[in-house]
Amino acid sequence: MNAKIKKIIPQLITLSIVILIFGFFAFNAQVNMENRGIEFGFGFLSQESSFDVQFSLIEYDGSHSYARAYLVGLLNTLLVAFIGIIFSTILGVIIGIARLSSNYLIERTAAWYVEFFRNIPLLLQIFFWYFAALRALPLPQDSEPIMGVFFLTIKGLFIPSFIWQNLNIFIYSIIAVLISIIVIRTYARKLQENQGKQLPVLFISLGLIIILPLLTFLFGGVSLKFQIPVLKQLAATSFIYEGGLGIPPELIALTLALSLYTATFIAECVRAGIQGISKGQKEAAASIGLKPNQILKLVVMPQALRIIIPPTTNQYLNLTKNSSLAAAIAYPDIVLIFAGTALMQTGRAIEIVSITMLTYLSISLSISALMNWYNKSIAIKEK
Amino acid sequence: MNKLYLSKPNINNLYIYIYTGFFLIFISILDVVFNSFFEINLTTFLPTTLSFTLPLIIGFLGLYLVRIEFTGIKYLDQLNKNINTNNFNALLTLIIIFAIIKTIPPSLSWFILDANISGDSKEACTGTGACWTYIKIWIRRFIYGMYPNAEQWRINLSFIALLALGSVGYFATDKFKKYLTLYYVVIYPFIAFLFIFFFISGGPIFFEFSYGMIAFGLSIIIGFFVPKKIKLWYFLLVPILLYISLKYFFFYEETIDLGKLSGLNWVETGAWGGLSLTFIVSFFCLIFCFPVGMFLALGRRSELLLIRYISIGFIEFWRGVPLITVLFMSSVMFPMFLPEDFFMDKLVRVIIAISLFEAAYVAEVIRGGLQALPRGQYDAAKSLGMGYWKMHIFVILPQALKLVIPGIANTFLALVKDTPLILVVGLLEIVGMLNMAKTNPEWLGFSMEGYVFAAIIFWIICYAMSKYSYNLELKYKTDR
Numbered sequence: 001m002n003a004k005i006k007k008i009i010p011q012l013i014t015l016s017i018v019i020l021i022f023g024f025f026a027f028n029a030q031v032n033m034e035n036r037g038i039e040f041g042f043g044f045l046s047q048e049s050s051f052d053v054q055f056s057l058i059e060y061d062g063s064h065s066y067a068r069a070y071l072v073g074l075l076n077t078l079l080v081a082f083i084g085i086i087f088s089t090i091l092g093v094i095i096g097i098a099r100l101s102s103n104y105l106i107e108r109t110a111a112w113y114v115e116f117f118r119n120i121p122l123l124l125q126i127f128f129w130y131f132a133a134l135r136a137l138p139l140p141q142d143s144e145p146i147m148g149v150f151f152l153t154i155k156g157l158f159i160p161s162f163i164w165q166n167l168n169i170f171i172y173s174i175i176a177v178l179i180s181i182i183v184i185r186t187y188a189r190k191l192q193e194n195q196g197k198q199l200p201v202l203f204i205s206l207g208l209i210i211i212l213p214l215l216t217f218l219f220g221g222v223s224l225k226f227q228i229p230v231l232k233q234l235a236a237t238s239f240i241y242e243g244g245l246g247i248p249p250e251l252i253a254l255t256l257a258l259s260l261y262t263a264t265f266i267a268e269c270v271r272a273g274i275q276g277i278s279k280g281q282k283e284a285a286a287s288i289g290l291k292p293n294q295i296l297k298l299v300v301m302p303q304a305l306r307i308i309i310p311p312t313t314n315q316y317l318n319l320t321k322n323s324s325l326a327a328a329i330a331y332p333d334i335v336l337i338f339a340g341t342a343l344m345q346t347g348r349a350i351e352i353v354s355i356t357m358l359t360y361l362s363i364s365l366s367i368s369a370l371m372n373w374y375n376k377s378i379a380i381k382e383k
Numbered sequence: 384m385n386k387l388y389l390s391k392p393n394i395n396n397l398y399i400y401i402y403t404g405f406f407l408i409f410i411s412i413l414d415v416v417f418n419s420f421f422e423i424n425l426t427t428f429l430p431t432t433l434s435f436t437l438p439l440i441i442g443f444l445g446l447y448l449v450r451i452e453f454t455g456i457k458y459l460d461q462l463n464k465n466i467n468t469n470n471f472n473a474l475l476t477l478i479i480i481f482a483i484i485k486t487i488p489p490s491l492s493w494f495i496l497d498a499n500i501s502g503d504s505k506e507a508c509t510g511t512g513a514c515w516t517y518i519k520i521w522i523r524r525f526i527y528g529m530y531p532n533a534e535q536w537r538i539n540l541s542f543i544a545l546l547a548l549g550s551v552g553y554f555a556t557d558k559f560k561k562y563l564t565l566y567y568v569v570i571y572p573f574i575a576f577l578f579i580f581f582f583i584s585g586g587p588i589f590f591e592f593s594y595g596m597i598a599f600g601l602s603i604i605i606g607f608f609v610p611k612k613i614k615l616w617y618f619l620l621v622p623i624l625l626y627i628s629l630k631y632f633f634f635y636e637e638t639i640d641l642g643k644l645s646g647l648n649w650v651e652t653g654a655w656g657g658l659s660l661t662f663i664v665s666f667f668c669l670i671f672c673f674p675v676g677m678f679l680a681l682g683r684r685s686e687l688l689l690i691r692y693i694s695i696g697f698i699e700f701w702r703g704v705p706l707i708t709v710l711f712m713s714s715v716m717f718p719m720f721l722p723e724d725f726f727m728d729k730l731v732r733v734i735i736a737i738s739l740f741e742a743a744y745v746a747e748v749i750r751g752g753l754q755a756l757p758r759g760q761y762d763a764a765k766s767l768g769m770g771y772w773k774m775h776i777f778v779i780l781p782q783a784l785k786l787v788i789p790g791i792a793n794t795f796l797a798l799v800k801d802t803p804l805i806l807v808v809g810l811l812e813i814v815g816m817l818n819m820a821k822t823n824p825e826w827l828g829f830s831m832e833g834y835v836f837a838a839i840i841f842w843i844i845c846y847a848m849s850k851y852s853y854n855l856e857l858k859y860k861t862d863r
Contacts, residue, residue, distance in 0.1 A: 007686075011687050014689060014690050014693060015693075025720035028720050028723075031722075031723065032723060033719070035723065102464075102465075103468065105476050106476070109479055115846065119796075120838045120841050121803050121814070122800065123806075124803060124814055124837055124841060125838075128834040131821065132831040132834050135830070321704070321706075324705040335705075335707055343711075354716075356708050360703060360705055361700065365699065
């Protein structure tokens with residue numbers, strides 16, 4: 001009896017403290033809102049937002065609702081996160097492997113890259129790229145085309161846009177290729193397990209990837225045109241590129257800084273993962289006659305990935321959360337549009353800040369749930 | 384005379400290969416050096432692409448020729464082993480060497496040769512390089528923010544004093560070593576708080592609040608010498624008595640009014656800024672987030688369900704949201720949660736927000752350490768008759784914290800790197816001051832110098848911290 005009470009009392013105390021704090025906050029919030037004449041509710045989301053956004057993936061202008069503005073911000077955040085994750089992964093893996101190179105110079109260079117970029121605050125890096133480095137670019141009218149079609153100017157990067165015809169057929173062909181590659185791979189594995197024969201899977205897959213989509217161009221009526229950006233004069237000294245795809249400098253600075261910064265952490269994860277494989281594994285693989293690339297593919301990588309993936313996903317999450325720094329250079333992400341402009345206009349601090357936090361929270365929690373599931377599925381099954 | 388195979392360097396005719404090889408490497412490096420340092424292109428007679436890649440090709444051939452195994456020449460063998468193992472490595476080596484040579488002249492000229500530091504206006508910057516005059520003129524703002532020039536000695540004094548007090552641990556003799564933890568966890572933060580409060584802030588709040596702080600501090604310090612029997616009574620009564628006596632007998636408001644004990648001028652927190660604010664914010668967040676994180680970690684490992692779930696919810700909430708939204712919450716949403724006439728300073732709110740945010744990360748790190756301890760440690764402590772708190776304070780936590788030094792150092796590094804973010808709520812530490820300075824109409828166009836300056840400072844701080852944590856890790860490493 002005594003032990004039971006001893007367990008219950010601290011729980012009760014903690015619970016009552018938490019309830020008291022929340023109750024205190026709720027009470028004050030109610031009083032404050034009453035005094036200011038605001039009512040708690042999410043009805044404002046359907047009101048007209050009446051502000052414009054510089055860069056949006058979906059159609060949006062001031063006549064749309066706040067909910068739509070939220071969606072614009074969310075998509076922009078996800079866009080930055082997506083591009084950043086791709087670039088940081090590529091860079092991080094290269095640097096991580098370079099850290100393990102037997103070449104002294106390469107190893108040192110990679111080490112200094114890591115030491116340099118991860119010891120400078122991300123915000124400072126974003127500011128550096130946006131306010132110092134990208135501001136040194138030429139004006140649109142002075143810019144020299146890179147390879148004839150890309151224009152890197154102070155107003156952003158302008159690249160040719162694709163104009164597709166019968167895009168759906170092309171996509172179907174890609175899907176068909178992917179499915180057939182999977183089928184071939186399973187067949188090849190079976191063949192190897194049963195008869196010991198090896199199929200040149202890589203060459204077959206590469207051939208399929210090139211040939212089938214090419215066929216759709218020749219016979220399927222698919223065609224692709226490039227629209228190259230053209231300089232256009234708006235006023236005496238104001239020029240802009242039209243046609244093509246314009247990538248705003250905010251997006252460039254943000255992805256650049258995020259990828260360079262996060263790549264250092266991913267590089268460390270990759271290095272730790274590969275170093276975590278004991279030498280005996282490689283020697284054992286070599287002693288049963290596997291070739292070096294087979295050792296890497298069949299023995300080292302599957303084990304290293306088990307160590308690499310969980311912390312790397314953590315870094316992806318960090319990148320997504322860090323993309324909220326976009327607000328500091330006015331890239332229209334969810335924090336700037338929703339927790340910035342929309343909050344200023346409506347004054348609904350509690351609702352808007354909680355929605356923003358809940359959005360990030362649900363992204364984080366869903367990715368970590370996915371990760372836990374994945375971790376369980378690849379964990380070593382011990383008896 | 385052995386036959387000479389140019390395509391297959393071997394140990395026969397060793398010196399012919401070595402001399403040709405090094406001659407080629409030398410030529411390639413010479414070409415790049417001339418190109419970048421003196422802007423002389425030695426190979427203008429060739430087409431542009433070829434002239435550009437020629438040093439690479441020549442150097443590659445040279446490295447190929449000297450790649451001979453087991454020559455017995457020490458330096459050559461080392462060179463081959465370290466930077467010249469195969470063709471791919473040789474190519475990368477050359478690219479890195481050339482890239483370094485190529486970047487030296489422009490960076491040298493930007494940082495030093497063509498830079499200006501003399502003068503005190505924008506006009507003094509005539510060179511094409513950096514304008515360090517800008518940094519020189521603005522350095523006070525970058526370090527002290529908008530803090531009045533005449534009062535800046537207060538910040539200097541506080542920081543020097545705190546640094547001196549903080550280094551006590553190095554000089555402590557063995558006799559006092561056991562009190563160090565207590566000193567750093569309780570007394571030092573308290574002294575630091577008093578310094579910030581009395582010196583850096585100053586002004587009328589000094590007297591409203593400081594009696595309580597002094598009473599609290601004094602009673603704790605005296606408390607160590609009080610016999611155990613009356614400790615409870617002592618801590619119940621003495622602080623209150625001290626507070627009353629301080630307020631009504633020692634520091635009369637009248638004596639202050641008479642000018643006998645005039646306080647320092649009040650500098651509001653809005654005027655604080657620059658590097659000193661970075662230090663203040665990271666210092667206090669560091670102090671607060673550690674104990675909070677430790678309790679959260681214990682809570683998450685607790686057997687009591689309710690406490691465990693509350694801890695999990697708290698940790699996962701803070702870890703799931705970006706710091707910028709937390710800061711937004713502290714600045715726009717949190718005031719709504721407080722009574723209307725209750726005012727809490729913005730800086731205090733921000734420090735609380737960052738502390739709670741980082742505490743969640745610290746908690747996860749410490750939890751890792753707790754989980755890494757073998758069960759036997761818990762069982763052994765319990766079998767000695769230790770209770771929950773005794774077990775954790777004397778057996779579990781000392782070992783667990785030792786294990787997680789690198790993790791905690793990383794979290795603290797992240798904290799320091801996160802402090803510039805407070806500019807989104809209008810507190811201008813060094814990056815914020817830079818952003819403000821670069822919009823000054825008299826000093827337009829020097830953003831590069833500013834950011835490079837701040838980057839160097841942050842880099843030094845963070846690099847030193849990470850090296851220090853590495854040393855700590857080595858120092859406290861115990862083999863199991």
